[in-house]
Amino acid sequence: MTPEHNLIDSVQEQVRRLSHAVLDLLFPPRCVVCHRPGAHLCADCLAVLPTLSGPLCPVCALPVEAPGICPRCAARRPSFTRVRSGYVYEGAVRRAVLAFKYNGRRALAAPLVDALSAVLPPPSPLPDALCAVPMHHLREQERGYNHAKLLADELGRCWGVRVLPGEALRRTQPTTRQVGLSYQARQSNVKGAFEAERRFVEGKVLVVVDDVCTTGATLDACAMALLRAGAAAVEGVTLARAL
Numbered sequence: 024m025t026p027e028h029n030l031i032d033s034v035q036e037q038v039r040r041l042s043h044a045v046l047d048l049l050f051p052p053r054c055v056v057c058h059r060p061g062a063h064l065c066a067d068c069l070a071v072l073p074t075l076s077g078p079l080c081p082v083c084a085l086p087v088e089a090p091g092i093c094p095r096c097a098a099r100r101p102s103f104t105r106v107r108s109g110y111v112y113e114g115a116v117r118r119a120v121l122a123f124k125y126n127g128r129r130a131l132a133a134p135l136v137d138a139l140s141a142v143l144p145p146p147s148p149l150p151d152a153l154c155a156v157p158m159h160h161l162r163e164q165e166r167g168y169n170h171a172k173l174l175a176d177e178l179g180r181c182w183g184v185r186v187l188p189g190e191a192l193r194r195t196q197p198t199t200r201q202v203g204l205s206y207q208a209r210q211s212n213v214k215g216a217f218e219a220e221r222r223f224v225e226g227k228v229l230v231v232v233d234d235v236c237t238t239g240a241t242l243d244a245c246a247m248a249l250l251r252a253g254a255a256a257v258e259g260v261t262l263a264r265a266l
Contacts, residue, residue, distance in 0.1 A: 083106050083236070106259035109142045127167070139260075152227055153186045174262065193218050
């Protein structure tokens with residue numbers, strides 16, 4: 024990315040944060056979980072978010088009865104090296120994610136990623152870059168933003184790692200929503216749905232960012248596209264893990 028693009032991104036981020044601050048002054052936010060005024064996600068609700076604890080599959084982060092790879096990853100190893108998640112997708116986390124994705128609560132990106140960073144330390148060594156799971160351009164226009172990109176931007180800020188531009192990884196097919204689909208259906212739904220641009224990813228260790236890992240099918244398809252374009256290795260990080 025050129026210095027000009029970095030400057031534009033920095034200015035846009037500052038404008039976005041300033042606009043959110045002004046809106047918060049004019050219309051004080053309420054906690055998305057308990058509806059108490061004062062914050063988009065209050066300290067009391069943040070303190071009781073259900074963290075993901077082990078033993079976990081070292082590949083897909085699914086809770087397992089005994090340490091080791093889960094049967095699904097043992098039968099078919101995903102393209103990503105591993106996925107790490109901070110929270111269980113239930114209760115307050117689920118309510119916050121749904122509001123963030125579908126109710127226009129963009130300002131939740133910062134407190135959610137701050138919470139994630141508190142329970143999920145950055146990898147060592149740090150990756151070369153972060154990459155958001157892309158939305159199809161028609162769906163992004165409909166929603167008005169890509170929630171995964173907002174999370175990636177905030178995580179990049181916390182970790183001090185740059186985020187690849189949108190053209191680095193694109194969703195080329197308007198896939199069906201994954202909610203309610205089986206593992207096999209999810210894999211078929213996203214198969215071949217992503218394309219990566221070699222000039223952005225070749226030789227790089229990348230972390231793909233999304234909100235929730237359910238079966239890992241989307242992250243797997245993204246990793247496959249990035250590796251095909253020359254990435255050295257791909258991991259996944261999500262705010263939450265569905266059980």
